[in-house]
Amino acid sequence: SAVISQKPSRDICQRGTSLTIQCQVDSQVTMMFWYRQQPGQSLTLIATANQGSEATYESGFVIDKFPISRPNLTFSTLTVSNMSPEDSSIYLCSVSGTGGSNQPQHFGDGTRLSIL
């Protein structure tokens, strides 16, 4: 399975600032996914990032708040903009497994973000 590295692993940020989270995969993948996991909650898909095109955002998430870059097939970034305490969450990068349509998603270790 793919090895996914996320940076930073955690951060504490001031209200109103922005933070960019990096996700590096050890193999080329078509799609990369960004999830948010609020405290005690399940995973919610933020957007799907396809290399060479704009990310596709789920309902409730917008590009101005969560801009995403996907410059190549092994890397993506998610920026959390103009942060507020409500953005305190774990943010997870994910890719689909290869080898068929029944493959699970593989996840990075996540970035734990706290906003003061």
Add this chain to the structure above:
Amino acid sequence: AQTVTQSQPEMSVQEAETVTLSCTYDTSENNYYLFWYKQPPSRQMILVIRQEAYKQQNATENRFSVNFQKAAKSFSLKISDSQLGDTAMYFCAFMKHTGNFNKFYFGSGTKLNVKP
């Protein structure tokens, strides 16, 4: 839209005993996949077991097995001979293939505490 429901927010089990975590889902799809993921305090999402909807035989992975009831849209996870390392959040997930990628829907999770 697909929904995944885990009705047990938290469960406890004695070490070496058996525990069953429940999951139900709602979908109009006929072809889909179901997964159980484990998220220990380290927060990494780890795949536990998967089930293809077209297969009647229940999936088994060592101490982990599922009871898949397609008509009832039920997908429970049984953990036999529970170990302390099984302590984690467990998420049930539904996956369908949409165009270019697999889309996942996660339940709210069950926190399992294995007691010595």
